[in-house]
Amino acid sequence: MKEFLIGKLNLEALPHEWFTIGGTVAFIALALLVIIVLTRTKRWKWLWDEWLTSVDPKKIGIMYFIVAGVMLLRGGLDALMIWLQQALSSGSSHGYLSSDHFQQIFTAHGNIMVFFVAMAFIFGLINYIVPLQIGARDLASPFLNTLGFWLFVAGVIMVNMFFVFGGQYAATGWLAVAPLSGTQFSPGVGVDYWIWSLQISGIGTTLGAINFIMTILKMRAPGMTLRKMPLFTWGSLCSMVMAATVFPLLTATLFLMFFDRYFGAHFFTTELGGNAMMYTNLIWMWGHPEVYILMLPSFGVFSEVVSTFSRKRIASYMSNVLGMIGVSLFALSVWLHHFFTMGSSADVNAFFGVMTMIIAIPTAVLVFTWIATMHKGRIRFTTPMLWFLGFIGTFSIGGMAGVILAVPPADFQLHNSLFLVAHFHTMVIGGVLFGIFAGLTYWFPKIAGFRLNERIGRYAFWCWLSGFLLAFTPLYVLGIMGATRRLDHYDASTGYQPLFIVSLIGGLVIAAGVVLQIVQIIASVIQRKQLMDTTGDPWDGRSLEWSVASRPPSYNFTVIPQVTSRDAYWDVKQLGTLKTAYEDILVPKNTASGIYISAFAFLVGFGFVWHIVWLVVVGMIGIIACVIARTFDEHTEYTLSAAEVKKAEEAREKKTAVARVHKSLAIGEEMGLWEFIVIVVKWALDILKNKRWRTW
Amino acid sequence: MTKHKNKRSQEKPVRLLLLGLAGLGVLIMMLLQGTDITLFSPKGLIAGEEHRLTLLIVAVLLVIAVPTLSLLYFFAWKYRESNEKATYDDHTRHGNFFVFSVWAIPTVFMLVLASIMWPAAHKLAPKMAIAANAKPITIQVVAMRWKWLFIYPEQNIATINFVQVPVGTPVQFELTADETPMSSFWIPHLGGQLYAMTGHQNQLNLIADVPGDYAGRSAEINGAGFAGMTFVARASSQQGFDEWVQGVKSSPDVLTADVYGELLKPSQNNPAAFYSQAQPDLYANLLIKYSGSHGGHTEHE
Numbered sequence: 003m004k005e006f007l008i009g010k011l012n013l014e015a016l017p018h019e020w021f022t023i024g025g026t027v028a029f030i031a032l033a034l035l036v037i038i039v040l041t042r043t044k045r046w047k048w049l050w051d052e053w054l055t056s057v058d059p060k061k062i063g064i065m066y067f068i069v070a071g072v073m074l075l076r077g078g079l080d081a082l083m084i085w086l087q088q089a090l091s092s093g094s095s096h097g098y099l100s101s102d103h104f105q106q107i108f109t110a111h112g113n114i115m116v117f118f119v120a121m122a123f124i125f126g127l128i129n130y131i132v133p134l135q136i137g138a139r140d141l142a143s144p145f146l147n148t149l150g151f152w153l154f155v156a157g158v159i160m161v162n163m164f165f166v167f168g169g170q171y172a173a174t175g176w177l178a179v180a181p182l183s184g185t186q187f188s189p190g191v192g193v194d195y196w197i198w199s200l201q202i203s204g205i206g207t208t209l210g211a212i213n214f215i216m217t218i219l220k221m222r223a224p225g226m227t228l229r230k231m232p233l234f235t236w237g238s239l240c241s242m243v244m245a246a247t248v249f250p251l252l253t254a255t256l257f258l259m260f261f262d263r264y265f266g267a268h269f270f271t272t273e274l275g276g277n278a279m280m281y282t283n284l285i286w287m288w289g290h291p292e293v294y295i296l297m298l299p300s301f302g303v304f305s306e307v308v309s310t311f312s313r314k315r316i317a318s319y320m321s322n323v324l325g326m327i328g329v330s331l332f333a334l335s336v337w338l339h340h341f342f343t344m345g346s347s348a349d350v351n352a353f354f355g356v357m358t359m360i361i362a363i364p365t366a367v368l369v370f371t372w373i374a375t376m377h378k379g380r381i382r383f384t385t386p387m388l389w390f391l392g393f394i395g396t397f398s399i400g401g402m403a404g405v406i407l408a409v410p411p412a413d414f415q416l417h418n419s420l421f422l423v424a425h426f427h428t429m430v431i432g433g434v435l436f437g438i439f440a441g442l443t444y445w446f447p448k449i450a451g452f453r454l455n456e457r458i459g460r461y462a463f464w465c466w467l468s469g470f471l472l473a474f475t476p477l478y479v480l481g482i483m484g485a486t487r488r489l490d491h492y493d494a495s496t497g498y499q500p501l502f503i504v505s506l507i508g509g510l511v512i513a514a515g516v517v518l519q520i521v522q523i524i525a526s527v528i529q530r531k532q533l534m535d536t537t538g539d540p541w542d543g544r545s546l547e548w549s550v551a552s553r554p555p556s557y558n559f560t561v562i563p564q565v566t567s568r569d570a571y572w573d574v575k576q577l578g579t580l581k582t583a584y585e586d587i588l589v590p591k592n593t594a595s596g597i598y599i600s601a602f603a604f605l606v607g608f609g610f611v612w613h614i615v616w617l618v619v620v621g622m623i624g625i626i627a628c629v630i631a632r633t634f635d636e637h638t639e640y641t642l643s644a645a646e647v648k649k650a651e652e653a654r655e656k657k658t659a660v661a662r663v664h665k666s667l668a669i670g671e672e673m674g675l676w677e678f679i680v681i682v683v684k685w686a687l688d689i690l691k692n693k694r695w696r697t698w
Numbered sequence: 699m700t701k702h703k704n705k706r707s708q709e710k711p712v713r714l715l716l717l718g719l720a721g722l723g724v725l726i727m728m729l730l731q732g733t734d735i736t737l738f739s740p741k742g743l744i745a746g747e748e749h750r751l752t753l754l755i756v757a758v759l760l761v762i763a764v765p766t767l768s769l770l771y772f773f774a775w776k777y778r779e780s781n782e783k784a785t786y787d788d789h790t791r792h793g794n795f796f797v798f799s800v801w802a803i804p805t806v807f808m809l810v811l812a813s814i815m816w817p818a819a820h821k822l823a824p825k826m827a828i829a830a831n832a833k834p835i836t837i838q839v840v841a842m843r844w845k846w847l848f849i850y851p852e853q854n855i856a857t858i859n860f861v862q863v864p865v866g867t868p869v870q871f872e873l874t875a876d877e878t879p880m881s882s883f884w885i886p887h888l889g890g891q892l893y894a895m896t897g898h899q900n901q902l903n904l905i906a907d908v909p910g911d912y913a914g915r916s917a918e919i920n921g922a923g924f925a926g927m928t929f930v931a932r933a934s935s936q937q938g939f940d941e942w943v944q945g946v947k948s949s950p951d952v953l954t955a956d957v958y959g960e961l962l963k964p965s966q967n968n969p970a971a972f973y974s975q976a977q978p979d980l981y982a983n984l985l986i987k988y989s990g991s992h993g994g995h996t997e998h999e
Contacts, residue, residue, distance in 0.1 A: 282880075366800075371800065379786065411890065417917065
């Protein structure tokens with residue numbers, strides 16, 4: 003009976019080590035705080051109506067950013083724990099973590115950073131920016147979008163579940179290599195959490211990708227042919243096509259592994275004809291393109307940033323576009339370079355080595371077009387541009403390391419070493435994350451209505467860049483010294499420890515950069531009046547997103563623009579203004595179906611993790627019922643009449659006029675770090691002196 | 699954010715960064731004083747070739763990367779907004795020649811790299827026998843949780859976490875695993891790694907040219923004892939090797955089926971152990987053990 007009710011769940015599962023208990027307590031305290039604040043300010047209904055059930059891609063984009071930001075802190079904490087263990091655990095000292103726990107932490111770190119930070123930021127940017135760039139009022143399927151987002155959230159909760167609720171996480175590396183991830187070697191629930199968090203969020207990603215492909219292909223403004231499409235949209239399209247291609251592969255692979263673990267099948271086990279090498283192939287057929295799914299939108303961001311801040315159109319647009327398409331095509335056929343060391347024949351290895359090198363060609367083309375764009379430009383060193391210049395340096399180092407690893411005999415010596423770890427962190431931090439930061443800073447005025455503080459932003463950038471170099475240069479060297487990845491302990495005679503300590507210091511500098519980014523956002527909120535973007539076009543931009551107000555209305559465009567050239571908005575600005583007219587607009591209605599379906603999907607996953615069959619059944623019935631109910635809902639849209647649009651537009655116009663006055667009155671420079679500290683201290687003193695908490 | 703302020707505020711951090719990078723370089727050099735940088739001090743033919751190949755690739759890459767990066771940062775500096783002497787031209791047309799060069803330059807470099815890589819990948823394939831005067835010896839390697847078992851079929855001895863080879867003699871490692879997730883057999887001083895997997899045999903050919911003790915380990919995560927799954931690879935003279943074999947032969951321990959069964963139980967940080975005899979066919983049975991149900995293809999391409 004007990005087994006029927008709660009499956010494998012038991013008290014043992016509850017957290018019982020100091021840091022898991024600490025994590026659980028901190029998490030619950032934080033959740034309670036949020037609940038209290040929301041209840042005291044009576045914001046529940048507002049939150050539900052305005053945000054959670056919203057189908058507006060702009061709001062969903064912001065929600066992606068928030069989740070990704072929180073997860074960045076969570077994954078960053080894991081990173082610091084890994085660094086600390088490796089800096090301590092030399093010779094007779096064994097650090098503060100058991101090997102099993104250490105392995106869970108780096109698995110969680112990898113999963114969180116790739117799926118729930120990088121992917122989430124990328125999806126957030128695509129959600130917010132792509133419809134604006136292509137002159138669309140909405141997505142092809144607003145419902146699929148909210149469903150995708152909430153499935154992603156269910157995955158986030160699942161991956162953090164072991165922390166709060168108990169059990170353990172996979173101790174297998176971020177891709178749960180077989181046969182290590184089979185029940186023979188990983189009998190606990192860790193790998194099941196891994197399977198279901200990736201499975202649920204992965205299905206969300208597939209749906210999102212299909213939705214964005216449809217949106218970009220079918221909903222562009224009249225006149226915007228594929229060859230006139232902005233480059234960020236191109237990068238997003240390439241990325242989403244790849245995602246729709248390979249994510250089903252992940253889904254299938256995860257199902258096979260689930261069959262192995264749950265029903266005792268033998269796809270990837272060592273026994274009864276199972277073949278773990280098959281798993282290695284399948285997971286990397288998805289895993290390698292996954293990296294480029296993250297990379298391509300970042301390439302797009304950089305193309306926009308370089309072009310805008312050099313005040314020039316992108317040099318050789320077609321080369322840039324073909325470069326991105328080339329990268330995404332070739333990225334699908336290089337997966338075997340992740341396991342040259344598995345023993346394939348020289349011909350197979352060499353073939354995949356050549357394929358990998360070919361990717362360097364379109365990538366180099368992208369770099370050349372950026373250089374040519376800067377040539378005879380007029381370059382403003384705003385923070386997005388700084389992120390770009392930092393990216394180029396780190397990306398070149400990482401790219402060269404990548405080409406070295408593409409040479410099988412060189413890879414035999416460097417594979418699984420910290421050199422490899424340094425390589426992919428260079429690509430994902432120096433490439434993807436710097437691109438995301440550039441994009442977020444660049445589009446922040448559009449998203450928030452005011453610019454970000456540039457001064458503190460520059461401090462954050464320099465911390466990130468120097469911290470990154472300090473943290474990962476030692477890892478390259480350690481790899482050359484023969485240090486493998488995932489070591490929870492090493493011999494003192496290896497001489498690794500000093501370098502691990504330098505690396506830890508680098509990690510702390512990066513952490514300082516993250517703190518500065520948070521400070522940057524708070525400082526910008528404090529000074530929002532003078533940072534206000536009253537024009538909608540703070541950077542002298544070139545594409546359509548800058549033609550609408552910051553923040554854009556829910557319907558994006560009062561008039562769907564007619565596009566005649568590549569730099570649609572730049573040319574409008576050179577030729578004259580946009581005309582205004584009002585028309586009826588069809589707006590999608592909010593829906594909570596996505597939340598319900600995802601909640602049931604979560605129950606299914608949770609039931610499978612703990613072997614609670616009735617919960618799985620309930621979840622599945624719930625999903626099916628919600629989907630059917632949704633198909634009967636015929637009133638998914640409503641019309642915003644021309645008069646209402648006019649009223650809203652005029653109201654906003656008035657508000658902007660007031661904001662303009664405020665902005666002209668607010669004199670003084672953007673605050674620096676010192677001014678920020680002074681303001682915070684004064685605020686705290688004021689609270690203490692006047693006992694302001696009594697009014698709370 | 700006036701132009702001039704902007705310019706000044708950017709110069710200082712760049713200088714600091716360059717200074718910091720130089721400092722980091724010096725620091726790392728200092729920390730490495732007296733430590734052996736494994737991959738830069740190869741002790742065998744294969745490791746040496748892999749090292750040389752890597753350096754060659756790096757050199758070719760630097761030929762394209764250094765000018766590209768220099769040009770990019772030079773343009774960033776030259777066409778900065780505050781430099782009023784620099785020309786600004788939004789209407790530059792990039793003609794066919796530009797397009798041709800941006801595609802042709804990296805293509806040429808990649809052709810060069812591929813033509814270096816292709817023969818090297820064949821020559822240095824792990825399976826490739828090493829040409830040498832001495833007759834090669836075979837050592838069978840079994841990855842176990844979490845230790846390495848070495849069986850010398852010709853000498854009929856076995857060891858745990860210790861392997862000795864004569865200098866100048868090609869060694870053919872035959873790798874497999876038993877009741878253990880994929881592991882990677884790696885002696886960085888002697889050459890690159892190869893996976894050891896249940897039911898499969900991989901062949902790794904290495905040779906030691908310089909006598910010494912070299913660290914070996916599993917490079918692929920395979921469970922809780924992963925970090926401690928290390929061994930010592932000792933390269934000695936042929937005479938030293940023969941003496942060592944005689945020494946092991948006088949060991950009281952014998953690798954019987956029972957002893958092997960004990961070894962199969964997971965254990966961590968195992969010390970070296972020596973067995974004067976190994977049960978014959980032990981290794982061959984390991985390959986059959988996993989191939990029973992699927993027609994046994996023990997070697998894969």
